[in-house]
Amino acid sequence: MTITAAADGSALGNPGPAGWAWYVNDDCWRAGGWPHGTNNQGELMAVLDLLRATAHVPGEDLRILCDSQYVINSITKWMPGWKRKGWRKADGKPVLNVELLKELDRELAGRKYTFEWVKGHAGHDLNEAADERARAAATAYQQGVAARSGPGFPGAHPQAAQPASATAPASATAPAPAATPASASTTPLPRGAADYNVPDLFSQLEDDELGAGAGQPAHAAPEALVEELERELLGPLVRGDMGRTAVLLHPDFMEIGSSGRVWARDAMMMALEDDPGERTEIEVLSSDRIGTSAVLLTYRSFARSGTTLRTSLWVLDGDRWRLRFHQGTPEA
Template sequence: MTIVAAADGSALGNPGPAGWAWYVDETCWRAGGWPHGTNNMGELMAVLDLFHSTAHLPEEPLHILCDSQYVINCITKWMPGWKRKGWRKADGKPVLNVDLLKDIDAAIVGRKYTFEWVKGHAGHDLNEAADDRARDAATAYQAKRAPIHGPGFAGAGPGRAPMNPAAAAGPATGATRAPEPADIPEQPDLFSMFDDGPDPAFPPGPDASLRAVVELERELLDPAVRADPLRAGELLHPDFEEIGASGQRWSRQEVLGMFCEAEAADASLEVLTLNRLDAATALLTYRSVDRRGTALRSSIWQRENGRWQVRFHQGTLEA
């Protein structure tokens, strides 16, 4: 019989207090987290723990509901190529979250599994249940208390929980140490980091206020994300438009078409300003640097239904 489960992650600040959870039903779910992690780490850890928790049932197929295109693409598309390149991306840079990915790569050997993308925060019962538990775990770490771990999977061995990723992360790679047992556990889909609690994009403090929107912009610059129409489409608002340096206006559909047809240059991002225009709108200005030179850019990000999407973008080559 196929095991159907939702897996989700949450981070308050991204990075910040983070949680993960998988959910089958009220009698079968598990959650955990860390004092400091990212949404992607939480998404990956939820999937990893689900494989660990069902390892005693190796013949049972797993059908995993996930609202993270990042996780689905990592496991079903990108990992084989990364492994061949020594866990490096096409541009030679180290893969992020590599220890969690290596553990997943080992855990899926011999397993039958499928992934199904579901839209987050859209009323899907299993996804909402997993999201609630992941957010609760992140909130617990924010409040400096142990999270509720849940009943787990019947017949599973002792659960495994990761050490604090921040304590083990390499400064250049952001990699985390492999999950290990603990008494109290301490993570390029992209929008599930935004929950219905305090707005993680604008928490108190000037440094933290930049993190979430800036990371989304970096995702949009990632060549791997631009090559994935579904992932890129999630980032662009339905009414998105761009004005280029030539003065030409581009629609959302035209931009997505260009993403698919053109080879994207790997670019870095230097933040200039991030200002909150209103409760649901942020203006980011930055300098991008790639092999063609530098450009000054501005993006307006808008939050609707708990998700941030870019509504407008303009770029001008720097003299």
Template sequence: MRITAAADGSALGNPGPMGWAWYIDDERWAAGGAPHGTNNQGELQAVLELLRATAPANLPLLIECDSRYVIDSVTKWMPGWKRKGWRKADGKPVLNREILEAIDEEMQGRDVVFSWVKGHAGHPLNEAADERANAAAQAYQRRAEPRRGPGFPSTNPAPSAAPAPSAAVSPAPSAAPAPAGLWDDDALFAAEAEPVELRVRLAPEELARLRSRANAWGLTPEDALRRLI
């Protein structure tokens, strides 16, 4: 069974308050954005978040986009960019490389095809994604929380009653050994009684991916980590 979904982005002012959204149906959609971004970044982020959300289901995916830039970047130009060290034919760096690299990573082993649809032309899924992406951009313009949607059901974990531990994130060229006893049963059960400070050492590329996801959600890296737990 192939899932059909639309992915769309919106940037007020381009660049300006940015929103992204993907939409399958009224029970399966998500939206987010950032205080500042471009329309292309929103379009790409929508595809990335759709890939991430549907990854656990590992079903064939058809992505409808009204952006030829997104489709051509992923299906035509990316292999050449990778061979050239993420540089274009003129030698200039590829724009939005961080998001494109993340999309490339998420597509590995997936059955994903893209279909171009004309925007604002009555395509139901595209119209629904566009509406939600624009609403998210408007929410960031108002400095309000956007409607984030239900997501993809298989990726929504049950809420935990335990308080979320705080996390301090710092880049590191190599991983350091965990403090003695960090993963002992006593330490884990202690989290149920009071918050635990957890320090995560990340390589620069890991921190970049975390910041990219946090920026798309409009969160700090620490809050993005909490959302992933």
């Protein structure tokens, strides 16, 4: 038997609130995160937690789907050379994310596994499901609310299935959010976490040259953050969670739907909880700053019934971006 699972990570701001997730099916997945981390850390942690969650079935082949070539190449190509050099790169500098890599090296010993690269945000069902859950965990840390941790892997050792402490080591440089999600499945950053926030040109070149994507800048522009939140809100895992939609929707939210119906916030949250629908793919057309506290996002959404042109107005409510108005118009 082969266990096929997708593993993915997300970081809002990169670095910023970060999440990770692995996904086999709706009854077998797990997610968690940290108050501050990077996309690469999330990707690595997703693979590490998957290995730990399946440690009780070491004889099963493990097929791991990743959209990060950095993670795949780190584990399958570069790790042996790094180990021979004392976990240092060719230029003598310490390897980035070394504690996570060392943990992965230990967990991989004796396991039968293969890695397969899949293109991210391209409609791959398992990848999209893992991405959605990782982004939900990252957004939960950003907003200071609880995230779903998932059912875990059947028969996993209780220690592997239990949520770990959300407290990062004292060496971590970023402050925790005002309210730490109490029920989120999280894993503390390994020792030396302070080193993770130091720019590393070599690792960045590895991502760029291999096409894995460079991620958002350290201080994400409001336009980029709003786009990330919009994609989060379009995922059924979030749409079906009234606690999450209550955070993302402004108290005065209003929507003019594609049918012409006008929705108020409470009615919309209840409707989404009853029928969250399927994941929606989008094509961003424009993202425009309006003053210092509003962003107007225009995009095209794709569904079986056709395409819809949509406009969302996100406003800064205190220290949170929240959706104030949305309108959808079926495209001719």
